[in-house]
Amino acid sequence: xxxxxxxxxxxxxxxxxxxxxxxxxxxxxxxxxxxxxxxxxxxxxxxxxxxxxxxxxxxxxxxxxxxxxxxxxxxxxxxxxxxxxxxxxxxxxxxxxxxxxxxxxxxxxxxxxxxxxxxxxxxxxxxxxxxxxxxxxxxxxxxxxxxxxxxxxxxxxxxxxxxxxxxxxxxxxxxxxxxxxxxxxxxxxxxxxxxxxxxxxxxxxxxxxxxxxxxxxxxxxxxxxxxxxxxxxxxxxxxxxxxxxxxxxxxxxxxxxxxxxxxxxxxxxxxxxxxxxxxxxxxxxxxxxxxxxxxxxxxxxxxxxxxxxxxxxxxxxxxxxxxxxxxxxxxxxxxxxxx
Amino acid sequence: xxxxxxxxxxxxxxxxxxxxxxxxxxxxxxxxxxxxxxxxxxxxxxxxxxxxxxxxxxxxxxxxxxxxxxxxxxxxxxxxxxxxxxxxxxxxxxxxxxxxxxxxxxxxxxxxxxxxxxxxxxxxxxxxxxxxxxxxxxxxxxxxxxxxxxxxxxxxxxxxxxxxxxxxxxxxxxxxxxxxxxxxxxxxxxxxxxxxxxxxxxxxxxxxxxxxxxxxx
Numbered sequence: 001x002x003x004x005x006x007x008x009x010x011x012x013x014x015x016x017x018x019x020x021x022x023x024x025x026x027x028x029x030x031x032x033x034x035x036x037x038x039x040x041x042x043x044x045x046x047x048x049x050x051x052x053x054x055x056x057x058x059x060x061x062x063x064x065x066x067x068x069x070x071x072x073x074x075x076x077x078x079x080x081x082x083x084x085x086x087x088x089x090x091x092x093x094x095x096x097x098x099x100x101x102x103x104x105x106x107x108x109x110x111x112x113x114x115x116x117x118x119x120x121x122x123x124x125x126x127x128x129x130x131x132x133x134x135x136x137x138x139x140x141x142x143x144x145x146x147x148x149x150x151x152x153x154x155x156x157x158x159x160x161x162x163x164x165x166x167x168x169x170x171x172x173x174x175x176x177x178x179x180x181x182x183x184x185x186x187x188x189x190x191x192x193x194x195x196x197x198x199x200x201x202x203x204x205x206x207x208x209x210x211x212x213x214x215x216x217x218x219x220x221x222x223x224x225x226x227x228x229x230x231x232x233x234x235x236x237x238x239x240x241x242x243x244x245x246x247x248x249x250x251x252x253x254x255x256x257x258x259x260x261x262x263x264x265x266x267x268x269x270x271x272x273x274x275x276x277x278x279x280x281x282x283x284x285x286x287x288x289x290x291x292x293x294x295x296x297x298x299x300x301x302x303x304x305x306x307x308x309x310x311x312x313x314x315x316x317x318x319x320x321x322x323x324x325x326x327x328x329x330x331x332x333x334x335x336x337x338x339x
Numbered sequence: 340x341x342x343x344x345x346x347x348x349x350x351x352x353x354x355x356x357x358x359x360x361x362x363x364x365x366x367x368x369x370x371x372x373x374x375x376x377x378x379x380x381x382x383x384x385x386x387x388x389x390x391x392x393x394x395x396x397x398x399x400x401x402x403x404x405x406x407x408x409x410x411x412x413x414x415x416x417x418x419x420x421x422x423x424x425x426x427x428x429x430x431x432x433x434x435x436x437x438x439x440x441x442x443x444x445x446x447x448x449x450x451x452x453x454x455x456x457x458x459x460x461x462x463x464x465x466x467x468x469x470x471x472x473x474x475x476x477x478x479x480x481x482x483x484x485x486x487x488x489x490x491x492x493x494x495x496x497x498x499x500x501x502x503x504x505x506x507x508x509x510x511x512x513x514x515x516x517x518x519x520x521x522x523x524x525x526x527x528x529x530x531x532x533x534x535x536x537x538x539x540x541x542x543x544x545x546x547x548x549x550x551x552x553x554x555x556x
Contacts, residue, residue: 022470022473022474023470023473023474024474025443025473025474025475025476026473026474028476029443051466051467051470052387052388052463052464052466052467052470053384053385053466053467053468053469053470053471053474054470054474060380209463210462210463210465210466210467211462211463213462213463214462215458215459215462216459217459222454237454239452239453239454240451240452240453240454241452289470290446290448291443291445291446291447291448291469291473292443292444292473293439293443293444293445293446294446294448294449297446
């Protein structure tokens, strides 16, 4: 199970850049822009970005893996939703096929699927998805001891000092999100989308599915709706956003505000030295639902930053400033300013 | 984005208004067939949606395009602006942005969030179309110039030079546009600053009023 970097020029101590690919074209774009590793999913409910027109069929994944390996990059396959009781076949097939095709790891959340992968596809690395919400050394070590988990993707609820402390108590590789959309909830435990649309990221792989989204021009501006409920309204000239419930603007106590979370993007580019110091193995960029132009720009900027960090050079944050959601960015819980 | 940007395409579009859709239709048919041949995965990705009709309104051209997708195939109908077409979704944007979306050089989400691109209708269909186009690796210039056969490469070089020239004219027109509106912009900026000051003053007064009401008597 020891991971061997395919690119021999990459020092084993360097931070691994894990980049999103919603389509084969985005995979090639990410690899060409400098991704060490690309993560993607099959075109069904087995992954948490089950959006229309997105993802890979088996043949596309085979070609994508070949392209990535030819260029020294790895491919991880996200199979990170929770199967419904009695309907395990799509998830089992996904694990079997990812292993058969030669992907470098599967990213799993459900404990039953992790056991299935361990027994039926023991040669493919098992990564614990952020959807599993494992955030303590005890929990992570349990997965490692019993199911041979090689890496954990940490939920975005920990501070950097907490991550550093966590890394002192586990040998499991840790991967942290460094850029992209944020979930205000503990990952894998949010049902807001399910309440309103009947579909959730946990089971069907979609948060606020596009099939339930409408935009309407009203006299008071552009209204964004989810499942018929108005989630936000944007004045003329104001940047619009996607209507996820957690990023809605609501009227409470006669005050209209973003009650749960403002539409901002996570951006840890300037904090990469601290992230490296915390002992993490890999940096994850969110955004499999985003286009090639976004992937190219973000991956190139972060690869430049990782390389600059290794050389002790200054990091350039300006390169991706215009790609943050709503034009705003945050360090989230990594630099927690609340208690 | 109902007002088209001040651009060479807009000026060119005004000059092309006399050309009826029937003249453009054969060119659109050939291009659609070429995209179908060179990028079969594009329509295969859209199959789960079933038959869909998209109106693509190029705001700086005198025509709109009805994109019909069904059974893994696509076709395009060229329409006048005033023609009504039943559609699942309507997408409106300037030509430059639509080309950028076709070849994946522009982030569609960013264009939508800034409202440089707007749509109405079936969100799922629009998202699927965006994702399918982005994943298709379309090089529109190559698709167009391939029709020139052995002259495809020289045609591509010429087309690139034309696009470069258009970009230069666009920059000049942007400077011209800024120059024309700068007196109005300065006045609007001054008014905005004044509004900001008044809003802050109102907020302070409201806060003081709330405090005075909650003070013990």
